[in-house]
Amino acid sequence: MKLRNKITLISAATLMALSPAATVLSNNPSVVQAAKVSKKTITTNQFDNFRYNGNGKELSGFVKKNTTLPRLSGLVTIKGKKYYRVGKNTYVRADAVAKIDNKNTLLLNYNSYVYNNKGKRVKVPTLKKNLPILFYNTKTIKGKKYYRIGKNQYVKAANVGVVNGKIQYVDETYVTVKADKTHSYTKDGYANDTQYKKGQKVRVDQFIYTPASGSDDFAAFNDDSAVPFYRIKGEKDAYLSSLDVTPRKAMKAVNYDDLHYTFAEYTQPADMPIYTINGTPSDVVVPHAATNAERQINVDRLMYIWVPSEKKAELFYHISSQYVMAPEGDVYTIGKAHKFVGDGFVKQSDVKVSGLELKPVNTPEEAEQDSKTATVGDKQALQNEIDKHTDVEKSDAYRLTSRNKREAYDTQLKLAQDVEKSNTSTIAAVKLAVWSLQQKTNDLDGAKVHVKNVNQLTEAEARKVYRVAYNANDVYTPQYNYLITIRFSDHNRRLSMNVRHYSKATQDPKFLVSSTDTELKISDYATDK
Incomplete structure (x- = not known):
């Protein structure tokens, strides 16, 4: 956001x-x-x-x-x-x-x-x-x-x-807590166990719009606008909502996304073309008529690609997502369409960028050399990366992460396998497949929640365990619409799950296909070691 x-x-x-x-x-x-x-x-x-x-x-x-x-x-x-x-x-x-x-x-x-x-x-x-x-x-x-x-x-x-009319921002300051039992939160908006008293002063070193800033729980009361947080100095993942504290001095608000991601906004008065690693237009474009669609996309790599039609290397940004939003028709409506592009690119000359600065990872000469067809030897590094998939899929990082990250890894693995098997893959395509699979592996961030006592969870610990348990059990079933309900009971000592499948996109009982109850082991999602 x-x-x-x-x-x-x-x-x-x-x-x-x-x-x-x-x-x-x-x-x-x-x-x-x-x-x-x-x-x-x-x-x-x-x-x-x-x-x-x-x-x-x-x-x-x-x-x-x-x-x-x-x-x-x-x-x-x-x-x-x-x-x-x-x-x-x-x-x-x-x-x-x-x-x-x-x-x-x-x-x-x-x-x-x-x-x-x-x-x-x-x-x-x-x-x-x-x-x-x-x-x-x-x-x-x-x-x-x-x-x-x-x-x-x-x-x-x-x-x-x-x-002279300009606020003098500082890098660090103290904030004063407005009310008793004020919680700190993780960057994703989950409450920590730590509570603060009214009047307590806390040292902070960043004023930031976190990923949770735009959620309903933290939006400002007057206009639902996003609310920034103060990062508590010395804490790993603890933030105080600016609604809950008064700062001693002004800090300049920054955007979490701008510090961690790069954004490319298409500036041309035409359809936005998406290119392949071989410098050719793909089958997907974002229609210019859909002016309210996402003509600003996340990118994560800047590299030279050899363009055969122009017989020269040009700079391209790699799109971080495997999908782009490309609605059909002249008017953008809620019926948005996500089109699969795999490893897609946009030309640097077609966009303006903001956020984290990216530097080219190769040279024009390397791009020209990499446009040649890959040999078996050129593919060895890719095969080695593919061979890791069994261990990856058994890891907590994979099992306990969100479904969209698991699916992104699975999709990238399939793309890598296709590149490895193809007799026409270029060296550039092989190198990109290695890098992209590594990126999707690194994105797998599942992990057990560290708690004080796995048999006696606090409320904050239980909320975090709930999220991990939901991630691990959120398995897409395309033939059904499904609803997962996870509950704690017995003072957070028992964890259970109910999964319902419906034949239609509704929770009407007459379309219920199945309902399954399962007892879950808290130790599968939390550890006190």
């Missing part, structure tokens, strides 16, 4: 949350004075901002980002919030200001002391958080960064939240 568009919204919300305090320090010349009114200017920050009237009510239309406006007043308080008047009965919130009179301006996250150039506290009133403060430059004092706000007056950079 791609969630990149949400990041800007989160950043804007973070900035808007920095509402200015009601009091302005009158004895500090670097703080903007409410009493002085002059025809000067303010420049807005990097977001579009609301306009308000004298009662603090939103007016229609926005002030565009990075806009310079006349400053017709100093700070004005309206219903406890601070504004600048920029027109007749028109105001802009003070936290929307990036610069004042085109001078550098900062906002503090916390009430802060003022220091001199020796790092010693100056006896002046404490600066209040979220007040617009002019600054001149930065200075390092005893290894720490400060902003100079006046003659021999400095404020700690660690306390600064916004500089």
Whole structure:
């Protein structure tokens, strides 16, 4: 799931949350004075901002980002919030200001002391958080960064939240838990046993949209948008929902997918062709008319392929999935069609990419050489990889992984066997078959759940065991529609499964073909060793 568009919204919300305090320090010349009114200017920050009237009510239309406006007043308080008047009965919130009179301006996250150039506290009133403060430059004092706000007056950079309208993101911070019995979660959204108390502070080192961010359990209440998580520092797989905590400092939201995958978006105003390892178009295209279909696909390899029709090598991206979504007709509807492409490719020149950067794995010269027909010797590495399948299929990695990953491995194994048997396979096809089978083997991530006591599972452990047990027993039967139900009983000491097969795509009892109950061994899916 791609969630990149949400990041800007989160950043804007973070900035808007920095509402200015009601009091302005009158004895500090670097703080903007409410009493002085002059025809000067303010420049807005990097977001579009609301306009308000004298009662603090939103007016229609926005002030565009990075806009310079006349400053017709100093700070004005309206219903406890601070504004600048920029027109007749028109105001802009003070936290929307990036610069004042085109001078550098900062906002503090916390009430802060003022220091001199020796790092010693100056006896002046404490600066209040979220007040617009002019600054001149930065200075390092005893290894720490400060902003100079006046003659021999400095404020700690660690306390600064916004500089010239831009949020100052940090790599690590603390978050404060909002309620008792708050759980941490795995990246896939499964609750861990660890619970946190209200007010507890937890060190975090990443603010990220995990695979669970878009699920209904974690969507924001107001608009069902995806919610990012804070990764707990030092934990292997533990995240706190941003709905459950308050951060001390802002962290830039990142996307789990962008850190782990590469995406190619087709940019051409035509059907999207899918190519083979031999540089020829396959039988599958994504129709241009289906503009709402997936014209953005996951890719996992960049390589040169020899194109016979052009007698040269070109760069192609390998599609990570064995299927692409290629709906028929002029209008894309819910009746989407997944077309099998096996090892398919898209031309680098046809797409723009995002996410994890890929580098070419071969050269144009190697691509030309590999376009020759493979010999028996060229296929030996492929045969060795194929011969591993018996051990692979007996492993927990295969047995306990999700059905789609098992099926992807099975399909890739069959493709590899076909390449090995064919007398016309090119060296490139053989090398690709080896790599692709290795990739699908590495994707097999099944494993027993590590628990404290396999005979006395906690609720969090039971939820994880349930997922593994379901994966292991989810076996596709094409002639039936089936329903698998797995249940714990006796305080998580017994595990059972019911499988129902229906002759039609419905759970109507009159179409029930069979119903089978089976006792499962928890130790098949969990271990305390």
